[in-house]
Amino acid sequence: xxxxxxxxxxxxxxxETLSESLSQYTFVVNKKANKVExxxxxxxxxxxxxxxxxTLVMPSKNKTRNTRTGVRKGRISTFKKAxxxxxEGESIDYFGDV
Numbered sequence: 001x002x003x004x005x006x007x008x009x010x011x012x013x014x015x016e017t018l019s020e021s022l023s024q025y026t027f028v029v030n031k032k033a034n035k036v037e038x039x040x041x042x043x044x045x046x047x048x049x050x051x052x053x054x055t056l057v058m059p060s061k062n063k064t065r066n067t068r069t070g071v072r073k074g075r076i077s078t079f080k081k082a083x084x085x086x087x088e089g090e091s092i093d094y095f096g097d098v
Contacts, residue, residue: 001041001044002040002041002042002044002045003045004030005029005030005033005037005038005041006027006028006029006030006038006041006042006045007027007028007029007030007079008027008028009025009026009027009028009092009094010026010027010028010081011094012026018083019091019092022085023085023086023087023088023089023090023091024083024084024085024086025042025083025084025086025092026081026082026083026084027042027081027082027084028079028080028081028082029055029080029081029082030080031057031078031079031080033080034055035053035054035055035082036053038053038055038082038084039053039084042084042092046092048086048087048090048091048092049086049087049090050084050085050086050087051085051086051087052084052085053082053083053084053085054082054083054084054085055080055081055082055083056080056081056083057078057079057080057081058078058079058080058081059078060075060076060077060078061075061076062074062075063075063076
């Protein structure tokens with residue numbers, strides 16, 4: 001069930017600074033999942049205690065790229081993002097022992 005709710009973690013400069021300073025972690029989640037389900041899924045998958053969950057729906061964007069055959073136009077679909085705050089002193093290790 002947790003794998004149906006959590007799609008992937010977001011690893012970017014902003015999410016890294018949030019995790020280092022405020023112990024907040026960012027995930028792409030299922031659009032139909034609510035905050036309670038997201039919190040329980042993270043607690044089950046990573047065995048940590050979740051303090052709060054903030055969700056937001058990122059809007060779609062138009063993208064263009066230039067190729068040899070001309071300009072290609074496309075669209076990035078919408079997705080739901082969750083910012084999860086953990087208890088003090090806890091952390092999530094995305095990469096394991098890499």
